[in-house]
Amino acid sequence: MAFGSKYFGWLAALLIVLGAGWLLLPEGYNTLILWLSPQLGNYVRPTMVMVNAILVNPLNNYVMVAIWAVAGFVGGAIAGTKKGAFVVGLFTWLSALLILAFSVYQLLITGMDLGTLPPMPPGTSITDLLGIPLVQSIIGELLGLLGGFGGGGGIDMLAVLTPLLIWVITPVVVVIVTGMVGATVRPKE
Numbered sequence: 001m002a003f004g005s006k007y008f009g010w011l012a013a014l015l016i017v018l019g020a021g022w023l024l025l026p027e028g029y030n031t032l033i034l035w036l037s038p039q040l041g042n043y044v045r046p047t048m049v050m051v052n053a054i055l056v057n058p059l060n061n062y063v064m065v066a067i068w069a070v071a072g073f074v075g076g077a078i079a080g081t082k083k084g085a086f087v088v089g090l091f092t093w094l095s096a097l098l099i100l101a102f103s104v105y106q107l108l109i110t111g112m113d114l115g116t117l118p119p120m121p122p123g124t125s126i127t128d129l130l131g132i133p134l135v136q137s138i139i140g141e142l143l144g145l146l147g148g149f150g151g152g153g154g155i156d157m158l159a160v161l162t163p164l165l166i167w168v169i170t171p172v173v174v175v176i177v178t179g180m181v182g183a184t185v186r187p188k189e
Contacts, residue, residue, distance in 0.1 A: 006079050009088040013075030013175065014095050020067040021053045028132035034121040043106040050100035052134065055167045058174075061133040068174040076179030077186045085179035093172040137163070 022045075029048045037044045056064045075092060076085030120126070130136070141163045 006084045006087055009075040009078035009080075009084065009179075010091050010095070012078055013071040013088055013092040013179070016071035016074060017053055017067060017092060017096060018049070018099075020070070021049045021064065024063050024067065025049055025052060026063075026132055028128050028130070028135065031121070031124045031128040032132070034124065035118070038118055039116060040107055041110045043103045043110070047100065047103040047107060050096060050103055053096055054100055054171060055134055055164075056170045056174075057133060057137040057163075057167050058170050060136055064133075065170070065174055068171045069178040072175035072178030073182035073185075075175070076182030079179065079183055080186055082180045082183050085183040086176055089176035089179040090172065092175055096171070134167075137167070 025048065029052060033045050033048055052061075053064060053067070056068070058065050071092060072085070072089050075088040076082075079085045079088045130139070141160075
């Protein structure tokens with residue numbers, strides 16, 4: 001097994017995540033992008049694509065789970081071994097995190113001024129933004145958390161962080177597992 005197979009597996013998997021994530025972005029994100037781009041600049045769309053790709057609730061964002069699965073399978077099949085598939089999956093996920101960090105950094109250095117946000121684009125509404133799978137997940141978790149305050153206790157940080165950790169870990173688990181499946185399906189030379 002050569003370094004090239006892992007490299008090309010990583011490249012193919014990353015391109016699948018980026019390309020499909022860009023093309024299959026939920027409509028609510030497009031509304032958010034149209035609304036924020038005039039003020040925040042060109043890195044709003046890459047940031048939203050990567051947020052949608054990195055924070056995946058497997059219970060309501062099936063499209064992104066499928067994208068990670070296809071990327072892992074293709075990357076693992078190209079890598080050819082389970083160890084190579086693990087490396088490809090992990091590096092694909094880490095690369096997505098780095099792209100998100102770079103996009104957020106680019107937004108921050110442009111000098112965002114959230115006090116001067118333009119009005120929402122014509123033909124859109126707040127319900128478009130509430131249709132974003134991530135927003136739906138956050139609202140569901142917050143409502144569940146607020147329902148737990150009846151006992152008079154404070155905020156349980158574990159209850160707040162657990163869903164977020166699951167959403168962040170889901171893509172890496174999916175891409176690695178499907179990558180290993182792809183590596184076992186590939187005929188050995």
